[in-house]
Amino acid sequence: MSEPVSALNGASFQGFATIREIGPLGMITLRAKGLKSLDKAIKAVTGTKVPAQRRIEIKGEHACGWMSPDEYLLLLPYAEVGAALTKIAKALAGEHHLAVDVSDARAVFRIEGDRADQVLRKLMPVDFDRLEPGELRRSRAAQVAAAIWKQDQGFTLVCFRSVAAYVMGLLTHSAQPGSEL
């Protein structure tokens, strides 16, 4: 069997900020609401607590983001997804939920450097001055849906896999040297 390949195979661009496509990253969409065992299920997979509204809880390579009142995004190493789905099924057995692997449906970018925020200020209607650490922002990048959060002196951006090249084009355009805000 082949190795999993991310949408752009790790493309990168060095402008006034560094753009890197990373991944493949393990991702699980978990839909559930008001379940007794929800915190246990999330803890079992990511080691974090259940995130509050618009927050992301990060612990090393694992994280859990709040996507909507009944949806969470679990991030984990790609190879762990199968086992994680089993853990969730076990923890939430008998309770109404949906957990699906969406690792391959997404593309993930890192935008890094002192001016990384400026790349995104050109593309997203987001008030970056007010973006808090640990805040997960679902918004758009130009014409497509995108989610971002601050992490390790930069930003992580998640979009759909099919538009990865478009988003790479946007980030490249916005990070052109000389176009600092």
Next chain:
Amino acid sequence: MSTRLARGGRLIDRTAPVEFTFNGKRFRGYQGDTLAAGLLANDQVLVGRSFKYHRPRGIVASGPEEPNALVNLGSGARLEPNQRTTTTELFDGLECTSQNHWPSLEFDVGVVNNYAARFMPAGFYYKTFIHPRPAWKHLFEPFIRRAAGLGKAPTTGDADRYEQAYAFCDVLVIGAGVAGLKAAQAAADKGHRVILLEQQPTLGGRAPVDQAQVDGQPVEAWLSAMESDLAARDNVTIRTRTCGFGVYDHGYVLADERVADHTPGDGRPKHRLWRIRAGRIVSATGAIERPLSFAGNDIPGVMLASAVRDYVVNYAVSPGDRTVIVTNNDSAYQTALTLKAAGLDVPAILDAREAADGALPQAARAAGIRVLTGKAIARVKGTRRVTGVAICAQAGEGAVQEEIACEAVAMSGGWSPVVHLWSHCGGKLLWDETLSAFIPDPARPPLNHDGSAMVECVGAAAGDLDLTGQPVAIPPVWVMPQGAPIQLRSKMWLDYQNDVKVSDVELASREGYVSVEHTKRYTTLGMATDQGKLSNINGLAVLAETLGQEIPQVGTTTFRPPYTPVTIGALAGEARGEIFQPLRKTPMHAAHEKAGAYFEPVGLWRRPYCFPRPGETHEQAVHREVLNTRQNLGLLDASTLGKIIVKGPDAGRFLDMLYTGVMSTLPVGKCRYGLMCNEQGFLIDDGVVARIDEETWLCHTTSGGADRIHAWMEDWLQCEWWDWQVYTANVTEQYAQVAVVGPNARKLLQVLGGMEVSKEALPFMQWADGTLAGFPVRVYRISFSGELSYEIAVPASHGAAFWAACNEAGKALGAMPYGTEALHIMRAEKGFIMIGDETDGTVIPQDLGLDWAISKKKADYLGKRGQERTFLASPDRWKLVGFETLDGSVIPDGAYIIAEGVNANGQRNTQGRVTSTYYSPTLKRGIAMGLLKHGPARMGEVVEFNTAAGGTVKARVRDTVFYDKDGEKQNV
């Protein structure tokens, strides 16, 4: 002669000379000049021709209100028409050419219009070119457009790049004159996050030219203290060269930053469009001086008095040795004093008022300047430039009392506060009798979401024309002299750019145009690229006078964004070329490109239409792909197919409502074809549903329908059936999907190996999980072609590798990739419908003979009630049948089936239409499906389809399945 003065010029750097060309002539200027200042410094007084009469025109103003001095700037891929010289910063190597003349600026044959002006009044085009009707489109309009027109449209792509950016603040101050700077400082003091925008490269507005002192300090000292104070604050962002041009609902403001207009080719974005969300907006946009309406007020050398001051003080440019001032207010006296201080001559100040005894008039008299009150200009002398003025009494009819030789005329008809930003979102205006101007009415501001004032005007924009708070009075002087006869009125320009004169507005009024909006459109007053910044108030005052109404009764035309023209490049931002629009690509996209695929758009996806080989037409490629798939093995990238997981205790019940058929009874491991309708009963999507486990179904949708159907599901779950326990997830992009189709399909899967795919182990309409060639797969035994067929889903990260593996292993089995057109032909040969071909939003499943897919047992499903309405239940509906042309030809796309007689409009009656029509390479003839009235009851009948070329095509009605009617091929 206009020329550069030996000293002064606060904005220019004499140590940094620059060269530029105008109509090929080489000129010199300095860094800090505007292009207009550079032209005047080189005595280029004539800069263009007017739009209609081709009259010589010079520079009137010094800012964005300039109506005349527009040029073609740059060349080739950097050509920009209609660039305002008064706001264009001069740079070394700038090239520009004048506009709107032929063959040259100095000798323009179009000027004949000027001599015929008497015969070309307002509405001339409407009256003259109305008959014969077709002549307008084919003869008159193209000719008039060529003769008129302003700049040249560029013919090549733009070499520059543009971008947009978002910003947020508590207080947005637009305009960094004294009032704006103070407002920004005050807001910053309160701890607000402040953004301050200034359209010019420097801060301070008019103050450095007009004021000696601000708050008791010398103006330059005050300004530099203010600048350093604001610069030191973390909560203040200042953006110069940035024009806030539009105010929209909820504190949304657009601003255009001219990042690199003055440094073309340095790699930076040329413009940046700012999209700002502000808590509160302060409009500190100042005021614009108004021209006076006297005969010949458009002759080059006649300028606004404030502009003359600007050129002298900011750029050390003299408009001429002798400048006559004409005014109705005190501010123009400042110009006289400025000129005098620069060592230039002011032969006279003509003041329309009977008395002028303010501080400035007194200072002018003390400086020895001749002040004549109650006087007006009867007419300006000169053609291509001013040579003198004839003086008359303002109270009279223009009898010349004296002539004065001069090179320039500086005029001031008062000041109009820039109320545009206030008005964009509905702020109302008051007519101020003292200022003779519209000012913002603080009691009726544009409103925010909570009913608070969204915009506040400060400084001159609010009508506070004097920084020290001294009251300013400006009496109305709309025509000069007040009793001017028609000969003079028809030489008084209101709108310089569109050539609208006092006499035109009066004519419009006589012809019944009493509304200011109608007069505007009839005369084109204020409709040019300057949007009437100089002309609107003067024009509506003339209209009011003619109508015998008060000015506020006549009112203003609507102020709409943008305040100044914004280049389309800035509005498009990054959306050009490769990133004009998101292109969705499947994991196999790169492989398709490498294979030379010809792509077609399917929603935002690009899908291979066919894979032409060298020397093949697309049609030949499609036919080869169909035949090869039917005879050997075809491979289709079906990744775009929508895939939605539906799970929960109520999922079966939910799907039974969504689909017309029953999905709750589908056994685990099996597949079933389903139809979805909207509440009206019309068919909106179709696809195969697979039962994954007790609580889970996977719904396939059409490629274009995935997002729409997912949203449709969530809509029902969130808004109507919120208490049903169902979750959905759109996993369309999680999987790459490959259709392996044809007699050799099973052999390929066996070669790949890893799971049992025999007829017994995996019968038709079942699915199984397993591995193929080591890839984790889910195999669906379904067919959209009528052949033995497997659709294989693999995680998208393995999609490209799996596609390559199928192609490689399939070589020995005759495998070829096929595209969407072959897919379409094969499904049509089998009589399968396609959403968007057989459906168009007016078709119900029963029309398509799909009654078998509609459950009779279910109490309800979405669309059931709609389908019971009499019109949809009528036996007279057009229904789906197949067609075979008698001559084997292909029925044209979109053809109608004609019926006897004509309708009320004299059009031929119809009884049906074609929905899918192809040449079938399998059957070697044209095949078609279509809707026909009482279709299924008319088998064997011959009907006629119309064609675009005229004539008809005869076709025999038949069933819709052209190929393998019994389905033996797919069931092996």
